[in-house]
Amino acid sequence: MADLDANFVRNPMPLLNSYEADLMAQRGTFPETQSGKWGSALCMGFAYWRSTLATKRFTASVNKQIAKTGDDQVGVNEALDYAGVVWNNSTEKLEFDTSTRPAFGLTNKGLRVVLLPHNKFPRKCEDDFLAHSFVSHCFEPAKDGAAKMRQAQKNNLWILKEGYEDIDISSVSTFVEYLQLIRNNDL
Numbered sequence: 001m002a003d004l005d006a007n008f009v010r011n012p013m014p015l016l017n018s019y020e021a022d023l024m025a026q027r028g029t030f031p032e033t034q035s036g037k038w039g040s041a042l043c044m045g046f047a048y049w050r051s052t053l054a055t056k057r058f059t060a061s062v063n064k065q066i067a068k069t070g071d072d073q074v075g076v077n078e079a080l081d082y083a084g085v086v087w088n089n090s091t092e093k094l095e096f097d098t099s100t101r102p103a104f105g106l107t108n109k110g111l112r113v114v115l116l117p118h119n120k121f122p123r124k125c126e127d128d129f130l131a132h133s134f135v136s137h138c139f140e141p142a143k144d145g146a147a148k149m150r151q152a153q154k155n156n157l158w159i160l161k162e163g164y165e166d167i168d169i170s171s172v173s174t175f176v177e178y179l180q181l182i183r184n185n186d187l
Contacts, residue, residue: 003045005148006137007157016048021114022055024048026121027096034077039093044073045137054111083107097124125155
């Protein structure tokens with residue numbers, strides 16, 4: 001699953017398929033309770049859930065937490081915390097924005113979790129982050145569409161032509177034709 005402001009730069013599926021995990025997600029810093037405890041939290045802006053028995057069982061716990069908190073990201077992280085997730089068989093804190101390798105977690109119910117490396121699934125989009133990105137979900141403190149659009153443009157992730165809203169689409173017969181018509185081909 002991906003938020004609308006998560007930009008697919010490369011196909012992540014070969015990399016995701018290389019991990020033996022039930023749940024994979026990019027790293028984030030919210031909620032602070034879990035990122036403070038673990039060093040990083042799961043960001044639901046980009047996550048991949050496999051349909052496994054462990055995931056189905058975990059989803060029931062997540063749904064209970066979402067009902068309590070009203071937030072999917074808080075619900076997932078709290079459910080992992082309650083399930084006693086241990087990262088990398090260690091008590092060391094995880095890296096957030098400096099991570100270049102995945103972190104592997106295991107819960108007391110056998111759920112296998114991967115926190116994806118930040119350099120391939122960034123939240124902090126700085127310097128040459130696109131060089132290694134698979135999915136870029138750049139953090140924007142302002143939660144409005146205009147701010148997110150400006151950030152995507154700044155990071156060369158905005159693919160729509162200037163004035164795309166005014167393009168005559170009356171002759172377009174397929175969705176693919178429509179996308180080709182409104183795409184900024186300069187990128």
